[in-house]
Amino acid sequence: MLWELWQFSFFQRALVAGLFLAVAGAVLGVFLILRKDAMLGHGLTHIAFAGVALALFFDVLPFPVALLLASIAAFLILKVRERAGLYGDTAVGIISSLGMAVGITLASIARDFNVNLLSFLFGNILAVSDLELYGSIVLATLVLLTLLLFYYEILYVTFDEESARASGLPVQRLDALLALLTAITVVIGMKIVGLLLVSALLVIPGAAALQLAGSFKRCLFLAAIFGALSVSIGLFLAALFDLPASGAIVLTSGAIFLGAFLWGRLRRL
């Protein structure tokens, strides 16, 4: 069955694009969870939704517009937090609600693009084009390489921001970098699993890995494995039982989290 599926180029594209998204999202997600910023990805999906609506409204390519808007919003969230002295999730709540409002308003004004907009909300991994595939590979590789190059700095800022600042690290710029990488990952994921579910791939594999990992590097490795397994098994189940691929991927990651949680508890007994 698996071999038969692999013969189809649409399945190959779906699997490769999904794996790149899952690994980049899972690794990035561990940092976001530990910075207590797990909802940043979810918030940025709302902004990306506004970007897609805006692009469809003006009949231009959705990806660059969504990426631009999500990146600007990521910086705005950081600034609102810093200047207005708000908790992180409050700033995410404000900016993301505004994004969703823009998207809904535009969709309502131009009634003819609702179907297109829905495909970004729920994703369609089996309809990934070559351009989207290569774009996903390049962007996901960029996210992973950046995390590798700034690994110790971002880890230090995540662990103890005040001490990182005292040692002269550019904490604000590292925060901005992390937010930008989140925006990129959200935009990669919007066609693959859809905006509604991309934040799940940013949070669930990392949360599962945190149940089991004995060191930070092992946690990143486990998160990547869990993300990849979610996509591979989810896609296979979707094909086997004729389910929506994005739903099957996220449900698989949920099952992996449950297994990791129970295994973690059992080990501590």
Added chain:
Amino acid sequence: MPPLIIVKGLYFSYGEQLILENINLEINAGDFLAILGPNGSGKSTLLKLILGLLRPEQGEIFLFGKPIGKFREWWRLGYVPQRAIAKVDPVFPVTVEEVVSFGLLAKKRFPRFLTSRDREAIQKALLRVEMEGFSKRRLCELSGGQQQRVFIARAIVSEPQVLLLDEPTTGVDVATQERFYDLLGEFNRRGLTIVIVTHDIGIVNKHVKQVACLNRRLVYHGTHEEFCSSPRLKEFVGEHHLVIHRH
């Protein structure tokens, strides 16, 4: 030798509330200075200003002869923040080795990857705080006293010239505190300058050489011996701390 840290005419406020007023202070090589004062007296704020975490409203700070704005060699200052142990997240899967490695980042250039020499420095720092053999353990699995030693190892791994500690023994039992201060005394005897913000003069007195009393203004700065015989002592530490012995 010129002072390592000079604070000149320093003022700082949080909003309308004046926290520090006209602070003048010099810290020399080899000093073991305790900054004392009641809650809200500005002790931690002064430390954060010296570390560049806050910007002074007025006044100047010189670190190793350079104005703080131009100072870049932050590895020369080791820092152990307030409530470091209490802030340890039990979910964070960071190991002792990873925590200590953070102390090397200020000394490295991009891309900041660890070399075998860095790993040797980490092991050496852990040895100095008697935590060798713990490098692969998760930080959250250690006791409060052991975690505190790991934070000290992080602060000294870059071979700094000054170690700044902000209420370092909060949440640590008395016996562990004594061993901890003995360790600081040992570092100081080997030439490391130490600045400690604390309200607990009773514990640190056997190692402290200088005392600075802060209550918005610097009301006393002198040797530990002078401080013990000064009427300022009762004002700052209360009657119950008046029995102080140098061991």
